[in-house]
Amino acid sequence: QQQVKQSPQSLIVQKGGISIINCAYENTAFDYFPWYQQFPGKGPALLIAIRPDVSEKKEGRFTISFNKSAKQFSLHIMDSQPGDSATYFCAASRVRAAGNKLTFGGGTRVLVKP
Amino acid sequence: EAGVTQFPSHSVIEKGQTVTLRCDPISGHDNLYWYRRVMGKEIKFLLHFVKESKQDESGMPNNRFLAERTGGTYSTLKVQPAELEDSGVYFCASSPYRDSSYNEQFFGPGTRLTVL
Numbered sequence: 001q002q003q004v005k006q007s008p009q010s011l012i013v014q015k016g017g018i019s020i021i022n023c024a025y026e027n028t029a030f031d032y033f034p035w036y037q038q039f040p041g042k043g044p045a046l047l048i049a050i051r052p053d054v055s056e057k058k059e060g061r062f063t064i065s066f067n068k069s070a071k072q073f074s075l076h077i078m079d080s081q082p083g084d085s086a087t088y089f090c091a092a093s094r095v096r097a098a099g100n101k102l103t104f105g106g107g108t109r110v111l112v113k114p
Numbered sequence: 115e116a117g118v119t120q121f122p123s124h125s126v127i128e129k130g131q132t133v134t135l136r137c138d139p140i141s142g143h144d145n146l147y148w149y150r151r152v153m154g155k156e157i158k159f160l161l162h163f164v165k166e167s168k169q170d171e172s173g174m175p176n177n178r179f180l181a182e183r184t185g186g187t188y189s190t191l192k193v194q195p196a197e198l199e200d201s202g203v204y205f206c207a208s209s210p211y212r213d214s215s216y217n218e219q220f221f222g223p224g225t226r227l228t229v230l
């Protein structure tokens with residue numbers, strides 16, 4: 001049973017466009033929701049993260065929107081650039097109770113066309 | 115500061131053989147995690163060390179997998195004997211130990227294991 005569901009599996013966006021990736025979770029005990037970015041041949045790297053006590057977090061062109069009641073969160077990439085082409089993973093964890101082990105979504109491969 | 119390193123980067127073995135993967139975490143990081151991504155699926159947690167102690171090994175698939183972290187530094191993950199379904203990319207991640215939580219996990223580049 002997949003506890004974090006991510007969609008879409010892939011998306012293509014034109015340079016300057018907005019990329020939107022959605023995730024839904026089931027376990028209401030999750031209290032930390034990071035997004036990871038992975039380039040080919042590299043490991044995932046933390047991009048941005050949010051806690052459930054805020055509804056939005058923005059860092060540069062990247063924004064997380066969080067809806068606690070719906071158990072959903074999303075990543076928006078504004079003004080998408082070719083360098084943003086990568087695989088993006090959402091994740092969730094129970095930091096104190098479970099040692100911060102991450103439960104990942106299935107990943108979204110993003111291609112930004114110049 | 116050096117990042118998390120993993121060795122080998124690729125391994126191709128026959129079914130039934132043994133393979134040992136190695137992870138060197140960032141110096142000073144007490145937390146060490148192993149994850150695995152099977153083709154097309156999500157990255158899944160395998161186990162978590164705090165220093166040399168196994169804190170959580172709930173994600174280990176079966177007893178063919180053995181993880182160690184002697185001396186609380188590098189870790190090894192041995193698969194013996196390997197089966198076809200063990201193929202995938204094995205990631206190691208580390209983070210510093212702090213009471214405050216929300217520690218960022220730093221991932222290595224992964225070891226791609228192919229079992230034929």
